[in-house]
Amino acid sequence: MKIALVGIGKIAVDQHVPAIANSPDWELAATVSRAGTVDGIEAFTDIATMLEARPDITTVSLAIPPVPRFAYAQAAIRAGRHVMLEKPPGATLAEIHALQALAQAQGVTLYTTWHSRMAHAVAPAKAWLAGKTITRAHIIWREDVRKWHPGQDWVFEPGGMGVFDPGINALSILTEILPAPVHLQAAELEFPANRQTPIAARLQFTGNITADFDWRQTGPQTWDIEIDTPDGKVALRMGGNLLEIDGQPAQGENTIMDEYPALYARMADLICQSRSEVDLAPMVHVADAMTLGRRTETEAFDF
Amino acid sequence: MKIALVGIGKIAVDQHVPAIANSPDWELAATVSRAGTVDGIEAFTDIATMLEARPDITTVSLAIPPVPRFAYAQAAIRAGRHVMLEKPPGATLAEIHALQALAQAQGVTLYTTWHSRMAHAVAPAKAWLAGKTITRAHIIWREDVRKWHPGQDWVFEPGGMGVFDPGINALSILTEILPAPVHLQAAELEFPANRQTPIAARLQFTGNITADFDWRQTGPQTWDIEIDTPDGKVALRMGGNLLEIDGQPAQGENTIMDEYPALYARMADLICQSRSEVDLAPMVHVADAMTLGRRTETEAFDF
Structure with a gap:
């Protein structure tokens, strides 16, 4: 499955890019970032352009900081894409409740990842x-x-x-x-x-x-x-x-996987099962x- | 139905006591407070004693400040009583999630009141x-x-x-x-x-x-x-x-009721329907x- 990675900063380079590269489920098909790129991967600087240009990319992974993340997630879900969110899933609890309702209405998967659980x-x-x-x-x-x-x-x-x-x-x-x-x-x-x-x-x-x-x-x-x-x-x-x-x-x-490979395997499972996984308990605390x-x-x- | 009012402070005297007194559904059967009492009503200073002494009181209304409220609510629900909570329902979101699960397990009504909605x-x-x-x-x-x-x-x-x-x-x-x-x-x-x-x-x-x-x-x-x-x-x-x-x-x-009478009428309805009403949206914001x-x-x- 083709995936776009949004936010090419330290955590993306250290964890997300290698986890996707080594996954049997995923192909990194595009990046969206104002600054970073990944060698050999089509690079966009804004998400709206990517969503429009690449309808073949069905999943978006967001590794940007929590404050701006909502607008990206909302755009991707409205465009019918599955979305996985780095931790913490957002800047507010209410925005994740809103994304959860939107994902349900759109029939796409939303996954609030917690890498340490893996x-x-x-x-x-x-x-x-x-x-x-x-x-x-x-x-x-x-x-x-x-x-x-x-x-x-x-x-x-x-x-x-x-x-x-x-x-x-x-x-x-x-x-x-x-x-x-x-x-x-x-x-x-x-x-x-x-x-x-x-x-x-x-x-x-x-x-x-x-x-x-x-x-x-x-x-x-x-x-x-x-x-x-x-x-x-x-x-x-x-x-x-x-x-x-x-x-x-x-x-x-x-024999189990490392954290980020396990998150991407879980995301693939959730999409196959047409399910979301949204657990806000850590953020509530x-x-x-x-x-x-x-x-x-x-x-x-x-x- | 018999009700106990916990926390006889300003809001209890101003609102809860008259609302209960004028309600066709409720009889104020006991108070629990370290300081306040209500003329002619049996007064306790701790909730455990009241719950033990008065099994005929099936509902407890909590008008104490949010920080100590959880322990009182937990004691009442564990003793099989219905509970209504003044706003805000507690000091943390997680404690209300816990009370909600406990009320469901005990088969009692939990009502997080928001008087201004009335x-x-x-x-x-x-x-x-x-x-x-x-x-x-x-x-x-x-x-x-x-x-x-x-x-x-x-x-x-x-x-x-x-x-x-x-x-x-x-x-x-x-x-x-x-x-x-x-x-x-x-x-x-x-x-x-x-x-x-x-x-x-x-x-x-x-x-x-x-x-x-x-x-x-x-x-x-x-x-x-x-x-x-x-x-x-x-x-x-x-x-x-x-x-x-x-x-x-x-x-x-x-022709509708004032705020606190409406809350007590709603609580009576919820108990009759064997339902809880727990809405944390204001507290999430x-x-x-x-x-x-x-x-x-x-x-x-x-x-």
């Missing part, structure tokens, strides 16, 4: 936790924004989500593997004096579940989720890619944290 | 707008927080919503009467230097729809919604209670504004 340890951790009682869980998600978003000021602009841009990956795993839903009880958000989104957040959920997000960690990066039950402990390390049971590696053989969180001001941040 | 002009405005195209809409919701929430510091604490506490009333009307859903594109939020929630907000939605919320207006209070269409203009004034079409009063005869809004600091505020 990490290797997620499915086995979910299976291990099924039916168990959680007595405590703690997320530590600490990375260096300068390494992962070099110079990308949009992450600190309204709608850019700040430290929730990586933190939502942890929340996408948490909401996937927990046997029962939780909700936020309190949050502390640290805003740099010169920025509009938080650079650090500490969250407290029901069920003795806490999270520590920080975007100022240099050196080794930490993406860990530890969960205790009366029947033992499970930990997911390296962003959900390494599984530990009771402190011991429990990976075993691993972020919106709740921004609504309920206690704000403190911290040192100004510059790239 | 204002006199709302149903006629909705009928007039049906099938029309909106070319512009503007909300002006300006009131004096000292008058409506005297000394209530919780409105400026995390989860207290600030100026969205009244503003969500306007959004509850807007989301009820518009022929198609909209979503937020930008917002400006003014936070007093010493407070955790905004005292003023300006919102810009898709479809040329804007809102101006301010909690610092002394003198006459303003609660207006003006909507333009190619077929004429409609305005709702006085918090949705006065209707104007093309600048002329269009109220005509008015507030969460989106808190997530997407650009923040500015303004003068410190004290009651």
